[in-house]
Amino acid sequence: DTGVSQDPRHKITKRGQNVTFRCDPISEHNRLYWYRQTLGQGPEFLTYFQNEAQLEKSRLLSDRFSAERPKGSFSTLEIQRTEQGDSAMYLCASSQNSGRFYEQYFGPGTRLTVT
């Protein structure tokens, strides 16, 4: 069963450092999404890709955040000059391409702690 995978599962970094997370979606899924979840909240949308095209970005995605999906397969999310407020669970999800009534399947997430 090849579900959505994310790496690393946990990341501890010092304020001001850059971090990069990777997401591998389910192989036949063309759409890939990034969400962020903080304590006591539901996941919040950050950005999504259809194949390699980044189609939407949330205003939560400040200039310090950048996401790529260069070959339409895996994706990376980079945070530059991390701040303590970036501490959260970063979730990746993927879904099928056609139609609008398709479920998103989530990976296990990357827990980021900024000290």
Added chain:
Amino acid sequence: DQQVKQNSPSLSVQEGRISILNCDYTNSMFDYFLWYKKYPAEGPTFLISISSIKDKNEDGRFTVFLNKSAKHLSLHIVPSQPGDSAVYFCAAKTGANSKLTFGKGITLSVRP
């Protein structure tokens, strides 16, 4: 501006009884609704969904009801089992806009 609201933060039920988890939404453009279950330190797991053209969808022990006029949906779990203890998120999406909007979640505890 919370477009998807789960107003009860927690629910405790006895094993074997029915669990009813509620969700309200404000955006009338939402046309697809999903429930996810989440265990600690794991990502959300898709549970069940319903499109706005239906008012009920059933999958085993799980049934989702949609009341569009009231902008309300509910998840029924019958019978509840201790393994159902988790955080449940209600989520919604709008047409071609693929992003999901989530509620804050409700913690379900099923007592043996």
